[in-house]
Amino acid sequence: MLLELRGVSRRFGGLLAVADLSMTVAGGAIHGLIGPNGAGKSTVFNLITGVIPLTAGEVFFKGERTSGLRPSEICRRGIARTFQATTLFREYTVLQNVLVAAHLVTTPGLASALFWSRPYRERERRARDRGRTLLEALGLGPVASQVADTLPHRDQKALALTMVLATGAELVILDEPMAGLAAQEKAETTSVLRRLREQGVTVLLVEHDMKAVMGVCDTVTVLDHGVRIAEGTPREIQTNPAVIEAYLGADEPGA
Amino acid sequence: MELSRSAGVPSAGVALIALAAAALPLVTRDSYYLDVATTILMNLTLTMSFRLQVSTGQINMAHISFMGIGAYASALLVTRVGLSFWATLWIGPLVAAALAVPIGSVALRVSGPYYFLITFAFSEVVRLFFNNFFEGLFGGPSGLVGIPKPDRLLGLAFDGKLELYGLMAVLCVGVALALVRLDHSRFGLTAGAIRQADLLAETLGVNVFRYKLTTFVLGSFIAGLAGVFFAHFRRVLHSSDFGLEPMVLLVVFTVIGGTGSVWGPVVGTILMTIASELLRELHHYEILVFGAVLILTMLFAPEGLVALPGTARRLLRRLRGRAPAAAGVGLAP
Structure with a gap:
């Protein structure tokens, strides 16, 4: 079980x-x-x-x-979940929402964020690519750079689902x-x-x-x-x- | 917010601050203007580190206390132990950060108005402690006096306004660079996510408490750094320097500029420190003027002055019937 x-x-x-x-x-x-x-x-x-x-x-x-x-x-x-009242990071773009959700899969360290080292930037690029792939898979590719708050209800639901999947649950x-x-x-x-x-x-x-x-x-x-x-x-x-x-x-x- | 389109832009903004700071002595070496400029840079260090905590949704009313802890720690270590200023410049902030760990761990168990109140209570405890306890050490109500200027470093004497201004400029630009990078990194992105929807962030695997504590401790370190400089710049410390009034000003400076990006505190601090100098004649009444400015800002530009151009642009776009612009904080898509 x-x-x-x-x-x-x-x-x-x-x-x-x-x-x-x-x-x-x-x-x-x-x-x-x-x-x-x-x-x-x-x-x-x-x-x-x-x-x-x-x-x-x-x-x-x-x-x-x-x-x-x-x-x-x-x-x-x-274990990852969505909420009944669709909750998103409303001020962020669709891709940024997914990047926050992918936090666990691509953990950003404080020090590497400060120094913007090459491996850090490389990891960031990979995280963005992965986010885009997920968004494409759920049909959100075209709205990736739109602010979450401006999305129609259907896309907000799809985004919430994408975010849950982005955690790798x-x-x-x-x-x-x-x-x-x-x-x-x-x-x-x-x-x-x-x-x-x-x-x-x-x-x-x-x-x-x-x-x-x-x-x-x-x-x-x-x-x-x-x-x-x-x-x-x-x-x-x-x-x-x-x-x-x-x-x-x-x-x-x-x- | 609008500045976050590409990774190059934020660093360019810091370069602009650095350039402006470096250019000032070419324009004037008048000790009054250097004093004001030094104060601006010191305040900027404080407001930017305060905003770091606001970015995760914390209004830390004890921020100024950590400046005080850094200031008293350095002053005492230099005058009583005989350490060099260049050593306490690091030790002071470390003391502030070390104390921030247990204090933050307790305060961050609560949030919203409770957090505001608990940090406010703590700041009063710290102020009263410096004022009423160990008078032989902290100087009591008459203050801690006789703090020396920074000692020589690499043959450079720090006894003039210009040298002190230069030192503060270097510290401030260093802090600005670190904070801007942090803000535009995944760390900043997650911090903003916590501010917008902390429960959602938590269920997506973000340890919200740890993030908040990290910003609390880092912010306290930077406040401590400003405190060390303050101690050896003013050369006398009073507990009221770290009381409610300067704390309120710190909040006003930050909020007027806007907390949405690191540029808010920059704009707010520069404008308000200059305003404070112009209003010097008013003495304690200046806080009334600041209060009025704060109310007006809240009413007409709730996202702060830096957000005004973006708001105006979006308004224009809407008038022309185009889709609203993307205004994300953090990483460029």
């Missing part, structure tokens, strides 16, 4: 947002995490990536415990990669996810577009009120009575 959550809980005051959640994500899969609003999906992502601390439980990545580490250290171990966690996209753009994102799987990158995603989730995921986990209520292939999930109840609500007597 690439990622394993063991008895993970998170309490916000009186609210138990995630309750004793255990789940695993297999390497090389596209794994969906779904559930009604407020089910705790984004909280689970925040717990895995160290953005907020766990109340109880442990997270393991490639067999090593990652819960309790700084987010940057968790990223260094190979083995597990990418995507919070609603399809939100706000047109049908054609959703299809493009789906094919990007499939291409990632071919390249051996594991994807864990939260998404509200059920058609997209069922179409692309190998495994789906369903959360409701912070509790895992089902897990299985898309086909199994679609016919699971507990899932249907969670989404549609139980029939009220006399209704």
Whole structure:
């Protein structure tokens, strides 16, 4: 198992947002995490990536415990994420955004930055080339020198995804990669996810577009009120009575 | 910001400062003008190192304290221990940087207004310490007096205004070169990323705390360097030299110029130090004028004076119906 959550809980005051959640994500899969609003999906992502601390439980990545580490250290171990509200370095160009994200792959030392040595400049050139290649692959080549803030929504989403890939992560966690996209753009994102799987990158995603989730995921986990209520292939999930109840609500007597 | 198109440009900007500094003595050797110019260069060293920390989103209200630490360390090591100024010129900043490590480690646990307050509190502690404790050492309220000028180096005597001006110019240009290079490197790019979205930077693998601490310690080193020079230039130290008022001026100088690039503090410091000289008659009321200027800048040019040409250009472009220009900080694409 690439990622394993063991008895993970998170309490916000009186609210138990995630309750004793255990789940695993297999390497090389596209794994969906779904559930009604407020089910705790984004909280689970925040717990895995160290953005907020766990109340109880442990997270393991490639067999090593990652819960309790700084987010940057968790990223260094190979987990990178996007945010639900697409977050970018808004004042920077598209390429500069990717260069910041590639920080781990091409670490700039303070001393070498001061002296601008030949190896430093060489490394910078390679980092830029690598950034451009990634941008080309995700169709952002033509806007590489545009300021991120001026991009259309679709390109901002694509940039956020490119940045996550630029970290060199083995597990990418995507919070609603399809939100706000047109049908054609959703299809493009789906094919990007499939291409990632071919390249051996594991994807864990939260998404509200059920058609997209069922179409692309190998495994789906369903959360409701912070509790895992089902897990299985898309086909199994679609016919699971507990899932249907969670989404549609139980029939009220006399209704 | 607009200057960051290619790697050659930033160094050319520093060369311009160096050239201007070298040209001044050819124009005038009047001791008053040399004094003002030396003060500008000293302030510039401070504002540029202050801005280094602003670039990662920290408003370090204790910046001036590290100048004080460098100043007192050097003054005491020269007068009490008998070390040469040329040794304390390095030791002073190192003392400031060494103290910055634990202090920064504590202060940087918080951010935003809390960081502002904790550093402000620290600066008051330092000021009161110099004022009220070890009066035999720090001189108490009457100040630390009798600090000698720098001793001879390579046959050069540093007893005139011109030599001191030259020394400060060399230090300032050295600092400017280092900071400009840093700003236009990946380090500067990451620093700016932290200022824009620190959580995003952190989840992309940037150890935000370490970056902030690095800029804090490096900034304190440079402040300490300015402090050492200050001690042997003024030759008397008062705790109020490193109190709230000079700290506020430091912030005003930096913000008026703009914090988006290293050129903001340059413009702000030169203009405001000259203004401060012109307003000398007003004594303590000058801070009122500075306050008004700061408010006007915040209202009409929030990105500082250096951003005005860029803003005007973008405005013109928009009027002509063209796409907005790319205005990235850091590396050229």
